[in-house]
Amino acid sequence: MYDPTRLAALVAVAEAGSITRAAERLGYTPPALSQQLAKLEREAGSALLVRHHRGARLTGAGELLVARARRVLDELERARHELARLAGLSGGVLRLGTFQTAGIHLLPPVLSAFRRAHPDVELSVADHEPPTGVMAVAAGDIDLALTHTYEPADALSLPASVRLEPVLVEELVLVTAPGHALADGTSRLPLTELAGQPLISMAPEHPSRQGVEAALARAGASPSVLVSTPGYALVCALVSAGLGVGVVPEMVARTSVTPVGVRPLGAGELRRTISVAYRGEEAAPAVEAFRALLRGAFGRARHASEMR
Structure with missing residues (x-):
């Protein structure tokens, strides 16, 4: 029996024309979505997609399965609506x-x-x-x-x-300007290596950060610029401009709109x-x-x- 989640993934790729765009629509990363599609191809016993430099297209088997998948997903959607009415989810x-x-x-x-x-x-x-x-x-x-x-x-x-x-639960990671010496490497950087580094700080006005920055202060990081509002985008922008280093949640670092270097810290004891x-x-x-x-x-x- 085919997994409806994987069927929905195949339909999304068919509609978006690429795994990357489909992943964005579904809230996956492209590698995670590719794994789901590979499992579906193993279940089907046939290649369902042909990947090319501009995206992906369905094979004959893929087109057949997508047509059936849409019917299955439509029926599941109707079932959800009917169950929602029974459960009191029809308004409010x-x-x-x-x-x-x-x-x-x-x-x-x-x-x-x-x-x-x-x-x-x-x-x-x-x-x-x-x-x-x-x-x-x-x-x-x-x-x-x-x-x-x-x-x-x-x-x-x-x-x-x-x-x-x-x-x-996500770790806090170090962000630096691109090419910064501390970002050179993938191993965990001991907090003591931050001694003397100018820190783009979000404390003391950001109460939830006070404990984290106390730990950084004990390691020797020196507050340089205070960002008193809870704006990690601004922290990353200042870091990218070379005004100091920052310690931010991994999700923030990976989605920064300004280029930053990223490195894991310590033993992973700094978390959000x-x-x-x-x-x-x-x-x-x-x-x-x-x-x-x-x-x-x-x-x-x-x-x-x-x-x-």
């Missing part, structure tokens, strides 16, 4: 909060999947830089919030009504955990459905990170 509003990094790089494919599965539920998204999203959930202003914590740091004090479900905050006493169908989609999407992001 799901109010979400997110911080910038997750809102740009992780939330869109989850929102797309939720909309496809539950088109009658209205979606509302608001910007909530941690920890304000947790407070908004506790106050009932929003239903769910993506938030984050850093290590090392003091434990976060949660309102009694709020639960946190971790969905992704992304979690979803929700009210524990409530189990609204839309909230539960969205949390399930988050777990799947963030699991793919974790797998893609591990493949690098």
Whole structure:
């Protein structure tokens, strides 16, 4: 029996004309999507795609399977709609909060999947830089919030009504200007090698970063430029311009719009955990459905990170 996820991947490639564009649409990395397609080809016992310098095209077997796959996926979509009506997901509003990094790089494919599965539920998204999203959930202003914590740091004090479900843990990495001596190599750089380095800093105005930057200060990194707002894009831009080095989440480093060198640090003890905050006493169908989609999407992001 064919895996519907792999069938959807094949349909996406057929529609996008390339594995790279299909991966962006589905929230995968191209290597991860290629793995799914290779598994589908093994299941089918035939080549389904021909890759070329401009993208990919279907073979005869691929065209046959795509035609059948669309029918299967349409039927599954109808089943989801019917089940949603039974579960109370045929209307209402799901109010979400997110911080910038997750809102740009992780939330869109989850929102797309939720909309496809539950088109009658209205979606509302608001910007909530941690920890304000947790407070908004506790106050009932929003239903769910993506938030984050850093290590090392003091434990976060949660309102009694709020639960946190971790969905992704990522390391913090060193970012430098391209060609910087510290970026030369793939081995982990001991924190002590940052002694005397000018640091583009986000503390003390960024509470969740204080513990991390205290660890960097103990290693000898010297604050050079303070970015008081939670804007990692600005940190990477200043680093790229040669004003200092930075320590940012791996997701931020890999998606920086300005060129930076990237290197893993220490023993991986500097981390950021992304979690979803929700009210524990409530189990609204839309909230539960969205949390399930988050777990799947963030699991793919974790797998893609591990493949690098």
